[in-house]
Amino acid sequence: MPYLQFANMNTVCSPYFDPDFDSLPERIFGPACRVTIDNESLQDCTIVKIDSVNRQGLLLEVVQALTDMNLTISKGYISSDAGWFMDVFHVKDEIGKKVTDQRVINYIQKALGSNSNTSPNAKARSSPELPLGDTKAIEMTGKDRPGLFSEISAALVDLGCNIIEVHAWTHNARLACVAHISNQSTDTPIDDHRLHAIEDHLTTVLRATTAKEENSSNNQQQEVKPAGLPTGDSSTTTKVERRLHQLLLSVRDFDGPPPQQTRLPTRTSDSDDEERRGGCHVSIESCEEKGYSIVTIECKDRRRLMFDTVCTLTDMQYVIFHASVDSCRGYAYQEYFIRHADGCALNTEGEKDRVAKCLEAAIERRVCEGVRLELCAYNRVGLLSDITRVLRENGLAVVRADVATQGEKSVNAFYVRDISGNNVDLDFIKSIKSEVGAIDLEVMEYTTDHSQPITPTSMSIGERLKFQIERLSHGFVAM
Numbered sequence: 001m002p003y004l005q006f007a008n009m010n011t012v013c014s015p016y017f018d019p020d021f022d023s024l025p026e027r028i029f030g031p032a033c034r035v036t037i038d039n040e041s042l043q044d045c046t047i048v049k050i051d052s053v054n055r056q057g058l059l060l061e062v063v064q065a066l067t068d069m070n071l072t073i074s075k076g077y078i079s080s081d082a083g084w085f086m087d088v089f090h091v092k093d094e095i096g097k098k099v100t101d102q103r104v105i106n107y108i109q110k111a112l113g114s115n116s117n118t119s120p121n122a123k124a125r126s127s128p129e130l131p132l133g134d135t136k137a138i139e140m141t142g143k144d145r146p147g148l149f150s151e152i153s154a155a156l157v158d159l160g161c162n163i164i165e166v167h168a169w170t171h172n173a174r175l176a177c178v179a180h181i182s183n184q185s186t187d188t189p190i191d192d193h194r195l196h197a198i199e200d201h202l203t204t205v206l207r208a209t210t211a212k213e214e215n216s217s218n219n220q221q222q223e224v225k226p227a228g229l230p231t232g233d234s235s236t237t238t239k240v241e242r243r244l245h246q247l248l249l250s251v252r253d254f255d256g257p258p259p260q261q262t263r264l265p266t267r268t269s270d271s272d273d274e275e276r277r278g279g280c281h282v283s284i285e286s287c288e289e290k291g292y293s294i295v296t297i298e299c300k301d302r303r304r305l306m307f308d309t310v311c312t313l314t315d316m317q318y319v320i321f322h323a324s325v326d327s328c329r330g331y332a333y334q335e336y337f338i339r340h341a342d343g344c345a346l347n348t349e350g351e352k353d354r355v356a357k358c359l360e361a362a363i364e365r366r367v368c369e370g371v372r373l374e375l376c377a378y379n380r381v382g383l384l385s386d387i388t389r390v391l392r393e394n395g396l397a398v399v400r401a402d403v404a405t406q407g408e409k410s411v412n413a414f415y416v417r418d419i420s421g422n423n424v425d426l427d428f429i430k431s432i433k434s435e436v437g438a439i440d441l442e443v444m445e446y447t448t449d450h451s452q453p454i455t456p457t458s459m460s461i462g463e464r465l466k467f468q469i470e471r472l473s474h475g476f477v478a479m
Helices: 024-029 058-068 102-114 148-158 192-206 216-220 237-250 270-276 305-315 349-364 383-393 426-430 432-436 461-475
Strands: 033-038 046-053 072-079 084-092 136-143 161-171 174-183 223-226 281-287 292-300 318-328 331-340 370-378 396-406 409-418 440-446
Touching: 033 102, 046 058, 046 102, 058 072, 058 084, 058 102, 058 237, 058 305, 136 192, 136 237, 148 161, 148 174, 148 192, 148 383, 148 396, 161 237, 174 237, 192 223, 237 305, 237 349, 281 349, 292 305, 292 349, 305 318, 305 331, 305 349, 370 426, 383 396, 383 409, 383 432, 426 432, 426 440
Parallel strands: none
Antiparallel strands: 033 046, 046 084, 072 084, 072 318, 136 174, 136 223, 161 174, 161 396, 281 292, 292 331, 318 331, 370 409, 370 440, 396 409
């Protein structure tokens, strides 16, 4: 006779879960992101290899993370077809050597492996933590003019603002600026009502020379508003720089100087204009067989070049499927296989021309010829205003500025040019110390060497595809 046994109804039975179940997808498909650091295969650089599930914007995040660690990308090979993302980067530290600091290596693996946005504990070069959490960030765009940055600095002082950090770029007679400010008297956050009053006053400063007959679209380019920086942790350098790229793109700096406005006086011949762009040449071809548009960039190599180009393509809503980046003897060659986010290639010549102009503008924005001033002084109210006023009164225009507060000190870096088009007198610049006060001043003259201009290549589509395959086959180093 069958025997039945009934369980006690008071007993609670919980479902059983295999502890290995959660790791099953990883064991089948591999980890979501695998980062490998190789210091053995090459003598002069470190190889960083990333294998990951692909998603939109991932390439920019990786390049941004490497750039934030002050690493220089000398070569890069990218492929992201079939939902998988494979990158190989050859990187060097600030002094052009391999990355040997184990703390930096550990952080690379952690930051890239998790695609984390947290601030690093170890970088290739440490940077001071800035007290930006209690400040308000504002951004400004408008037509540039000699002395405008000085006027903005003076206006903020008159409005009772303490400037904690500010970054400003100018290009093609446009200005983009991101500033972190607080109350001057108490260093407390500025309330929203007062912030609106500050924005209105600064907008008036930006529009001071706007002619009445100009249309409203030009007026809309002169604006001040809360900064559109990513929320969360304190902004890294590349987040601010990406925002400056976006701001200048929004005021169409790639179209050249606005009507009725010219750049600061400079050499104007075609050859000199090519020099000003760093010998930059951008071409776009179609690969109908694969449905890609091939963007080729040849220009003088410099730091952060790949970040600038990838940032621009991503912000213009293009997807990079394949890419190769190389640099040799001071020149860079970059090739991107792109499509629209909807999967379509660039169809019209007008669109190709616009993309080429935007990439050229992104490359030009960092090319600052002239003199770089690095000033360090004990921070005080009105210091930035005083420094920029002295520069303005002596006929110097600020074309780029990076200002930060480090404890009790203010660290200022300016690129300046003579508004008359003449060479800047270095002896005069050193005399600024007596006019401004007790400061540490370092002067560096920046010129661009174009003695070996780049000759644009004229390969056919077939030759270019063959060349790309050869580059990729040599690029992926066994690990």
